[in-house]
Amino acid sequence: MLRLTKTHVSPSAPGSGASRRTLGFRAAAVAAALPLVLAACGGTDEGAVAEDGTWSPSQPIEITAPAATGGGWDTLARTSARLLEEEELVDDSVQVVNKPGAGGAIGWGYIANNAGDPHKLFVTSPPILLVPMAGDSDYDHEDFTPVARLATDYMVYLVAADSPVETFDDLAAQVESGDMSVGGGSGPGSMDHVALAGALEAAGADATQANYIPFDGGGEALTSLLGGHVDGAVVGVGEALGMLESGDVRAVGVSSAERVDAVADVPTLQEQDIDFTFDIWRGVMAPSDLSEAQVAYYETLFADLMDTEAWQTESARLGWTDAYQDSEEFGAFLDETREEFAQILTEVGLQ
């Protein structure tokens, strides 16, 4: 309980209230692959490289979720693992390991200690950039091999159903005047805050004036909005779906480039002449020092996975939009995004 209420950066995702407040949750679902892996530690079997230079795994693949069960990372890890097995894309099994702690830093440390091991993947999202920027992780994205970006989710900017605020510009003006507090699901300088501050700056408002209230998860921010304790909230689309449908809250903007199917009546920021987009992208990374053949194997594996009908069904249910990028594109995207985040954080005065 104490641990997770202090997590100041964590993945935002459908149902990610879970990821942020898993009261005293123990890393229960550590996969059974671990004893094998531990036993093999040191003399890792590097897998088989075939004559034509392609590579395939010789052990069960292990996907680490650097968070507790139930959160966004865990959902992605478990969904992929299950579908990879069900769709028989892998010969062996796929195990999910949870390494919660320090907003992901504990899990990243674990992967970093296994450099060159091609059987250990981990799921990732914006905190891999934001947490190291805040100085809370010894490793950043450059210490790992990008494998593929899979899907993305977006932020919505919410107000109470009866609020006079109609557009994002209204919201920006209210926030700047100090009359409006906006709740988010993560600490200052983390994802939700960056999504708010970046949008405010793009709308021409002074983001340093924003009264951003950090909660332990988007769910808490939403209930506080419902109860009138805060005047606005910024959370992931998936988290807000239920309350948007029921009409309890109203969205004044979504951070995607084009309208999102699940909330088709919510205008994007760009439609409102605010040049800002924010992706809660989700991807897969691997330890450093992987060979090209190994990376190529996983690129194909995940591309194949996303082609399956089962993936389409799952991601629609979870409110994700497909956003595949291969290793190289994903790497470039990460570098770019980091620049952008750094700029926003500097403008808000958090860097």
Next chain:
Amino acid sequence: MSEHTTARRDGAPAEGAAPGRPRGARTPRTPILPEQAFRFSPRTLGIAVAVFAIGYLALAFQMPDYTAVSVPVQPSTLPRWLGVALLVLAVLLFFQRRPPEETAPEPASGSAGSGSGDGPGIEGAEAAETAEEPAVQAQEGGEPRLGRLDDPRLEIGLFVGALVAYIAVFELLGFILSTALYLGSMTWYLGYRRHLVNAVVALTLPFAFYAGMTWGLDVTLPSGPLPF
């Protein structure tokens, strides 16, 4: 977190346990009563808590303020209040009246010092043990008393030492080996006399636990040098 208690543990027992008593007066035939061990006067406790509070306050006042966004309550605000509150409480504790038990030392419970007084102490304990045992057995249904040493302070120290050793080799030797060692030796040391039962439990229980947790529940305990 609580350096004061650790500090007390390191330095204080000899003096703290029997403050103001003549230290040299050894009564080797009498075991230290458990009522005396690790019990300190309000004065000692007050000082220990105060030292901790001052250390905490020093850290709290070094904590940087959060300046990026204006916040009405700094992260260091509550720690400072807490530190001050603890200091005040420590002062109150310091001036609490001492329980009569500690002001008037009973003649039977002389302090046997630590360290040097052990030799005769152990003998004394054993003598006392044999004398005591029938009574204890009658009362407790035949259970021997726990441990072997005369001085409960040494006994506790040894026990904690064994725990620390267990923890230290926990990942190195793996759960099964370290737990079997710890369980077997401690059960024997504490005085369990059915050695065969002890051996069987020490060998099978860690394995059962390991199998259940690691394979049954996916909570992976360290395997150590064992091949599974």
Next chain:
Amino acid sequence: MGMLDQLMYGFGIALTPENLLYVFIGVLAGTIIGMLPGLGPMSAIALMIPIAYGMDPTSAIIMLAGVYYGAIFGGSTSSILLNAPGVAGTVATSFDGYPMALKGQAGKALAIAAICSFVGGTISVVGLMAIAPSLASFAVSFGPVEYFALMVLGLTAVVSLGGRNLVKGLIAAVVGVMIALVGIDSQTAIVRFTFDLPELYEGVEFLIVALGVFALAEVLVMLNQRGQGGVRKGVTSLRLSRREIAQITPPALRSSVLGFFTGVLPGAGATVASFLSYSMEKKIARDGDTFGQGNPKGVAAPEAANNAAAVGSFVPLMTLGVPGSGTTAILLGALMVLGVQPGPMMLSENPDMFWGVVASMYIGSVVLLILNLPLIPLFAKVLNTPRTMLVPLVVVFCVVGVYGLSFSVFDLGMLAAFGVIGFLMRRNGFPAAPLILGLILGGLMETNMRRALQISDGAWSVFLTEPISAGLLAVALLSMLPALVRVLRRRRTGIEPAEPSAPTAGTGDASEEAAPTGEDDAREESRDRAEAGSATAPGTGAASGTGSGPDGQAAPRD
């Protein structure tokens, strides 16, 4: 009466033989997992999710409800038998459950726990059925301001939990809050009291402290006493006398209601509920002095409350789609995997599922009772283990619990340190309960206070102008008055209580073993009794505590 029809329909689904088998399996698995160190309902459910994947959604939910109840009960079992609370919600149970076990009433304590869990579950399922939709507005009426006030109210329990030496109780509570503040500050990301150790960035895990200051400290105390006194062998029957039932019924009912409403609040949950109800009952009870020494009411109250709160936490989940606790967060994930999307639309769009869940939760609690009552004597056999073997086993139990939590040897070191700290506290009359209370509520209190002030731009008056908050703070103040008056009166008269001289082995040790209150309590209590004109001899006060009749006079019973 559509609601009743729906519920009947729900029962119709849940009561097929196949589903009954699943709920049975679920309860059994949950109980066993819950008894294991460090594994609470949350982990139990997480562990069962993969099994639930392939099942029919209704059967899966029914099974998970069984796991949920079973795990909560399993946690109470280790609290009562070993003083080793595996989850936060059962800490308060150990306050009186373990002393009861020491007195040879382990069977009775476990039976009370099982029955009161059932009562709490039942009452709140009824509450869920009857008023869940309208409770959504209650759940959201609590914002940071109100949560702050609620946590303050919870912290006032220190006064009653802290034994009679208020200063020592307060010191323990302050240190508890201090521990809660270690780690990265959630409001500003500034690192506090971590000494640059990454292991501390996430704060100190509650379970490490609880196992240290309760279970490990208890083991050290046992060793220090040479294993004399303390655990009595032989487990008395489970049967409760009519008087005992009459005695625990009102607390169980009150605590169920309190627990339900506390559980409905997404930011509070089972732990806060169990502490609130425990301290409420301690204050209400005429024999409140004997709380902490094996009073059955002290088991009944938190057990009813934590189960009621567990069910109550389904209200925000099913009406708002917001998980009110870690466990419901995991359940939310499980429901989503099974194709059920809880939220504001669930009741209108998917009423069958809603009522199916409600019905299966109810069945889960019934099966728990039927299954576990016969198993209690088996569990209680643990206490028949010779202490020479039990002591190292409890240590292993704690080590596994903590290691399984974080897979970190550093945390094991902290466990040992907290064991020593807890032992020294016990030896010197510092109660451990306020430390745990400060640890659990302190962080929540600070976070909500700062959030509230952030929203109000630093205006402290919000805590008094918001009606709910003002009300809670007033109750907090009122609840402290009696204790403050007592302290002031004592100070004026200048009477310092006399320590019962050299406690005799049996009774003296029993009072020493009565973990949370320590000997100060016993000492003062005997004084109070003497003042009240009771004939109870000072030295036997603590040991005879449970025998106290309805008139509050503790007459020695044996």
